């Protein structure tokens with residue numbers, strides 16, 4: 159243990175899916191109270207609260223949550239940072255603890271998204287007459303693919319097909335097989351929105367959303383919340399042996415945005431900031447991708463999973479197809495990826511996802527993942543990326 163290490167003390171996520179009888183605060187409270195109980199602490203022990211919710215970014219979700227679970231006068235940060243909102247909220251709690259301002263912090267991410275339908279990337283009016291460049295720097299929309307789709311499935315379809323064009327081997331069927339893997343993994347995760355196993359044929363013949371991603375190859379819009387309690391190294395040493403044994407070390411916590419790039423300032427680029435986040439995280443943790451036992455990455459679409467094998471350096475540049483074909487990312491492979499079922503099966507309540515991915519890794523490192531446990535897992539990585547752009551990478555290590 160090093161003096162400024164920060165540890166996960168408690169963690170929880172609700173089941174993702176449709177929750178017609180719970181509102182945003184109900185879901186946030188459920189995950190938060192369970193995370194506090196999991197850590198053996200109460201809201202009175204918390205020195206900071208960071209609350210993420212993208213769809214209700216200006217609603218003061220953190221303060222509303224306090225009114226439900228306990229108002230103690232602590233600083234509250236309401237966080238909104240695209241699909242990296244949950245990871246950003248957690249980083250706020252981590253940084254507060256790291257700075258010494260608090261010895262325990264709470265982060266929660268929550269979203270009510272079931273039935274939202276296609277999420278657009280920008281502000282273009284749907285009844286606009288054609289694709290008139292009217293955004294900043296002559297763009298058609300605030301976030302848009304090269305082919306002018308203005309929707310997330312379109313942008314991410316482009317990302318995967320561009321990779322296939324560059325390096326070869328990425329067929330429609332290959333992307334469907336990535337989805338088949340994650341849906342197979344989900345059958346072991348009771349918290350996933352969709353736990354059904356699909357054949358490759360079923361996946362390929364389902365409704366086409368944006369080629370090559372059919373419906374089961376897309377992250378499902380759904381409701382859910384995830385919460386986490388973090389603690390300083392100093393404080394952890396004063397807690398019980400059981401709390402210390404179950405604590406999970408946060409060896410790296412990194413957030414990046416798009417760097418300057420010659421090619422364009424408006425088109426989405428999910429690669430560069432993810433590669434930079436991965437490099438920084440490996441350096442911070444003092445480990446390499448070869449040390450990882452499992453990865454939860456942001457497979458918002460099957461096409462995204464492929465490019466992130468490469469971006470997170472799980473394989474050599476250009477070799478993501480070979481990495482998948484080797485069986486490495488299967489749950490019994492060399493480096494299991496998305497054993498939770500990934501966003502394609504687990505669902506993607508946006509602000510909850512960043513914390514939920516970290517929750518999954520932490521649960522395996524604690525040896526508490528039940529029949530989906532990756533045996534002997536000691537080190538894991540969790541990744542999220544949101545267009546706009548924001549990327550969060552966390553590396554976790556099991557307590558010695």
Ligand SMILES: CC(C)(COP(=O)(O)OP(=O)(O)OC[C@H]1O[C@@H](n2cnc3c(N)ncnc32)[C@H](O)[C@@H]1OP(=O)(O)O)[C@@H](O)C(=O)NCCC(=O)NCCS
Pocket residue numbers: 241272273274275276277310311352367373374375376377378379458501502503506544545
């Ligand atoms: C794929 C998408 C278009 C489907 O939207 P929809 O047609 O409104 O679909 P619904 O959520 O109502 O689901 C209809 C049915 O399709 C099936 N289904 C939908 N998504 C599924 C998935 N990922 N896996 C398996 N089945 C799925 C289910 O049977 C579902 O019915 P049920 O929830 O009652 O069981 C939508 O979820 C979507 O846009 N996803 C991408 C979200 C996104 O862009 N997020 C940001 C990423 S960066």
